[in-house]
Amino acid sequence: MSAVAMSAATSSAEPALELIGIHKAFTGVKALSEVGLRLYPGEVHTLMGQNGAGKSTLIKVLTGVYAPDSGHILLKGRAIQPGSTLEAQQLGISTVYQEVNLCPNLSVAENIFIGRYPRKWGGVGPIDWATMQRRATKLLARLDLHIDVQKPLSSYPLAIQQMVAISRAVSVSASVLILDEPTSSLDEAEVQLLFKVLRSLRDEGMAILFVTHFLDQTYEISDRITVLRNGVREGEYAASDLSRLDLVNKMVGTPVDASAAGNALAEHADITPAANDGEVFLQARSLGRKGALAPQDLDLRAGEVFGLCGLLGSGRTEMARLLFGADKADSGEISIKGKPVKFSTPRDAIGAGIGFCSEDRKKEGAILELSVRENIILALQARNGLLHVIPRKRQQQIAADYVKWLGIKTPDIDTPIGSLSGGNQQKALLARWLATDPQMLILDEPTRGIDVRAKQEIMDFVMALCRKGMAILFISSEIPEVLRCSDRMLVLRDREGCGEYLRGQLDDASVLQVIAGESA
Amino acid sequence: MNSNLLSEHDKDNASPWHGLQQALRHPLARPLAALAVLLLIDFFLIPGFFRIEFKDGHLYGSVIDIVNRAAPLMLAALGMTLVIATRGIDISVGAVVAISGTVAATLIGGTVVMHNGVPEYASNIPMAWAIAAAMGAAILCGAWNGLLVATLGLQPIIATLILMVAGRGLAQLLTDGQIITVYYKPFFYLGSGYLFGLPFSLFIVAGMFIVLALLMRKTALGLFIQSVGINPVAARLAGIRTAALIFFVYIFCSACAGLAGLMISANIKSADANNAGLLLELDAILAVTLGGTSLAGGKFSLVGSVIGALIIQALTYTIYSLGVPPEVNMVVKSVVVFLVCLSQSPEFRRMRFSPSQSKSLP
Numbered sequence: 001m002s003a004v005a006m007s008a009a010t011s012s013a014e015p016a017l018e019l020i021g022i023h024k025a026f027t028g029v030k031a032l033s034e035v036g037l038r039l040y041p042g043e044v045h046t047l048m049g050q051n052g053a054g055k056s057t058l059i060k061v062l063t064g065v066y067a068p069d070s071g072h073i074l075l076k077g078r079a080i081q082p083g084s085t086l087e088a089q090q091l092g093i094s095t096v097y098q099e100v101n102l103c104p105n106l107s108v109a110e111n112i113f114i115g116r117y118p119r120k121w122g123g124v125g126p127i128d129w130a131t132m133q134r135r136a137t138k139l140l141a142r143l144d145l146h147i148d149v150q151k152p153l154s155s156y157p158l159a160i161q162q163m164v165a166i167s168r169a170v171s172v173s174a175s176v177l178i179l180d181e182p183t184s185s186l187d188e189a190e191v192q193l194l195f196k197v198l199r200s201l202r203d204e205g206m207a208i209l210f211v212t213h214f215l216d217q218t219y220e221i222s223d224r225i226t227v228l229r230n231g232v233r234e235g236e237y238a239a240s241d242l243s244r245l246d247l248v249n250k251m252v253g254t255p256v257d258a259s260a261a262g263n264a265l266a267e268h269a270d271i272t273p274a275a276n277d278g279e280v281f282l283q284a285r286s287l288g289r290k291g292a293l294a295p296q297d298l299d300l301r302a303g304e305v306f307g308l309c310g311l312l313g314s315g316r317t318e319m320a321r322l323l324f325g326a327d328k329a330d331s332g333e334i335s336i337k338g339k340p341v342k343f344s345t346p347r348d349a350i351g352a353g354i355g356f357c358s359e360d361r362k363k364e365g366a367i368l369e370l371s372v373r374e375n376i377i378l379a380l381q382a383r384n385g386l387l388h389v390i391p392r393k394r395q396q397q398i399a400a401d402y403v404k405w406l407g408i409k410t411p412d413i414d415t416p417i418g419s420l421s422g423g424n425q426q427k428a429l430l431a432r433w434l435a436t437d438p439q440m441l442i443l444d445e446p447t448r449g450i451d452v453r454a455k456q457e458i459m460d461f462v463m464a465l466c467r468k469g470m471a472i473l474f475i476s477s478e479i480p481e482v483l484r485c486s487d488r489m490l491v492l493r494d495r496e497g498c499g500e501y502l503r504g505q506l507d508d509a510s511v512l513q514v515i516a517g518e519s520a
Numbered sequence: 521m522n523s524n525l526l527s528e529h530d531k532d533n534a535s536p537w538h539g540l541q542q543a544l545r546h547p548l549a550r551p552l553a554a555l556a557v558l559l560l561i562d563f564f565l566i567p568g569f570f571r572i573e574f575k576d577g578h579l580y581g582s583v584i585d586i587v588n589r590a591a592p593l594m595l596a597a598l599g600m601t602l603v604i605a606t607r608g609i610d611i612s613v614g615a616v617v618a619i620s621g622t623v624a625a626t627l628i629g630g631t632v633v634m635h636n637g638v639p640e641y642a643s644n645i646p647m648a649w650a651i652a653a654a655m656g657a658a659i660l661c662g663a664w665n666g667l668l669v670a671t672l673g674l675q676p677i678i679a680t681l682i683l684m685v686a687g688r689g690l691a692q693l694l695t696d697g698q699i700i701t702v703y704y705k706p707f708f709y710l711g712s713g714y715l716f717g718l719p720f721s722l723f724i725v726a727g728m729f730i731v732l733a734l735l736m737r738k739t740a741l742g743l744f745i746q747s748v749g750i751n752p753v754a755a756r757l758a759g760i761r762t763a764a765l766i767f768f769v770y771i772f773c774s775a776c777a778g779l780a781g782l783m784i785s786a787n788i789k790s791a792d793a794n795n796a797g798l799l800l801e802l803d804a805i806l807a808v809t810l811g812g813t814s815l816a817g818g819k820f821s822l823v824g825s826v827i828g829a830l831i832i833q834a835l836t837y838t839i840y841s842l843g844v845p846p847e848v849n850m851v852v853k854s855v856v857v858f859l860v861c862l863s864q865s866p867e868f869r870r871m872r873f874s875p876s877q878s879k880s881l882p
Contacts, residue, residue, distance in 0.1 A: 378747060384740075
């Protein structure tokens with residue numbers, strides 16, 4: 001199948017941009033190995049891969065941020081070695097990043113021409129505002145965008161700002177346009193507007209490299225797809241030849257036989273929901289937030305691990321944050337043990353007996369300069385309130401107990417948590433929540449970036465807690481892990497729930513079908 | 521912090537020096553050393569600097585004078601410490617000083633009444649009420665700052681800049697740009713009175729310090745403030761009411777400034793809306809920095825800030841006593857501050873240490 005795709009992709013034209021055998025390692029860790037990529041004029045080529053697959057590294061190599069350890073970059077057949085983004089841009093490779101990197105307080109026209117304002121008197125005089133505005137208007141009109149270029153950029157919605165960034169990118173006579181997750185903060189209508197622009201640029205002969213993690217968008221806009229996994233190119237395919245299932249399969253890397261997957265689904269279809277034993281601890285009804293998660297129902301039972309399964313950006317973390325009150329839901333209700341509640345801050349959720357281990361340990365979890373002890377008792381102290389300080393002796397006891405129980409490797413409990421290894425930090429953060437004696441624990445990627453042993457230990461603790469009657473919401477990019485641990489799971493795709501399953505109803509193969517949106 | 525750098529180097533040095541080095545590594549070692557050096561200079565250059573006499577029923581001497589005059593700054597620095605620890609800054613301290621002084625002076629003023637045939641000044645309204653009103657005004661200012669920073673999410677320096685400008689303007693409006701003189705004697709006690717032979721202002725500072733120290737020990741305030749200063753996102757997710765906490769520290773800082781304002785106007789027996797507490801915020805920020813609290817927020821030291829305030833006041837006193845013209849004062853002050861800050865810079869220490877180290881190694 002992939003052989004067919006390869007041949008279909010090979011077009012007669014010369015590639016606008018070609019990468020051959022790119023290697024890149026960071027202090028011994030291979031980020032890219034023998035990666036190739038061909039980008040033809042007049043195509044939208046999507047680069048796909050899971051978190052850590054090497055997409056960003058590849059783009060940084062392309063745009064001169066990193067120098068490859070070995071390999072070649074050919075631009076229209078000529079070898080280039082861009083040393084900086086500016087150099088890459090001068091060569092004709094323009095990049096629009098995920099976060100719009102323009103100046104919101106400057107006018108649209110100024111943003112397009114920043115750093116190269118047209119000047120009067122043959123380029124030495126004062127800035128020629130009239131020319132600048134005329135040219136900006138013309139450039140935007142090319143993207144079918146008719147707006148007042150004198151208004152500040154910030155007065156326009158994000159999608160328009162994104163277009164301005166694109167028009168700035170194409171105005172420097174680019175032949176290659178790289179878009180790094182341009183749609184991640186756009187709504188559906190805005191995405192359509194962006195795609196319209198991309199199509200018209202493509203028809204003009206521009207070679208466009210598009211990075212996204214949205215499957216629907218990939219199929220809507222792409223001519224061809226290159227999949228990366230663990231720093232290796234999985235393959236290059238014509239979008240029309242690659243089924244969604246195959247795509248997900250290539251990204252995740254578990255061999256899937258479509259028919260066997262279908263059989264597995266059929267086999268388990270008659271399993272009746274048996275796991276109804278625990279009482280429903282948390283019930284959410286059409287819980288959602290615009291741009292984060294479509295309204296979704298959810299029941300979490302005591303003594304049950306509930307898995308959220310989906311690709312990065314599918315709405316897993318968003319769901320967790322809504323349940324914890326970290327973000328405000330704009331639709332739906334939550335009730336705890338049948339009583340309606342409203343979580344407007346994490347504090348409210350903690351009060352209701354919920355704990356939340358965030359996926360970003362450094363930014364949202366550990367208070368790096370504080371000691372292990374202070375980090376462990378923080379949530380408990382916060383719940384007790386300002387005035388009911390936990391006596392020092394008791395703090396030491398709590399911290400020492402968890403250090404011992406979870407096997408946290410630290411010189412002593414007054415060591416700053418920042419000097420511990422990732423796995424031990426994660427254990428200490430788990431201890432922070434366990435110390436509050438929660439009835440429900442949300443674990444968002446609890447095992448990311450930590451070594452295998454710590455990973456196993458953490459999962460063992462989680463399962464033990466669950467058996468004692470805690471409700472657990474478990475999120476992980478590692479789908480086999482979710483399948484193995486969860487009694488019940490919700491599959492999410494493109495910020496929308498697409499089916500709840502009991503243990504055994506899905507296996508490694510069929511879950512990918514659901515994620516890919518091919519489970520009829 | 522920078523002390524970590526030293527500890528890395530000295531780890532295997534288990535010599536008799538170890539204890540001393542440990543002491544030197546204490547965060548307060550630097551500010552204390554700076555103060556000691558300053559006092560040593562005073563000892564040599566100013567005759568009778570450390571002499572303390574008992575005159576007119578109270579202690580009298582240069583040291584007493586420094587401590588007395590440093591009182592408003594110490595108060596402001598205590599308040600500022602908490603604000604800075606939450607990654608904030610409050611540059612409206614001077615304006616709040618002007619407001620509280622003006623409110624108190626206007627309400628107290630002093631009208632002549634004949635008492636047994638002797639003319640005496642009486643307060644316009646009971647002094648306790650006037651002081652309460654002044655403190656209320658200060659707390660209101662703090663609530664305004666807190667609202668802008670905690671609720672509306674403005675950058676602290678901009679949010680408090682508004683009050684810095686508007687507050688002094690408001691005080692000037694209240695006084696019509698005039699200096700309001702206070703004639704009511706009991707009010708002066710706040711600024712220049714003595715209790716048990718010591719300046720009364722010192723007791724106010726000590727009281728505030730003890731209250732704060734108790735808050736740090738008996739409540740979780742210190743832990744929460746540090747958490748919010750180091751990682752506000754994680755602190756919120758751990759269940760800390762970050763907004764309420766930030767709101768509180770701005771109120772507390774303004775209350776300290778208000779108290780300082782009362783002291784200052786009681787000391788000069790008037791309210792000078794134009795000059796009272798002018799640039800006090802900068803001295804307070806300086807005191808906090810000198811005391812070893814990083815402007816990046818997080819860990820903080822209340823004792824350090826008090827020492828910082830003493831350094832600044834001792835410096836001012838030294839400059840005046842040596843007969844340096846007041847115009848030069850600012851320059852000298854900035855040079856000293858520059859030196860102290862330089863000694864706290866990890867970059868500078870690396871520059872200073874690394875060449876000598878490479879020389880000693882073959």
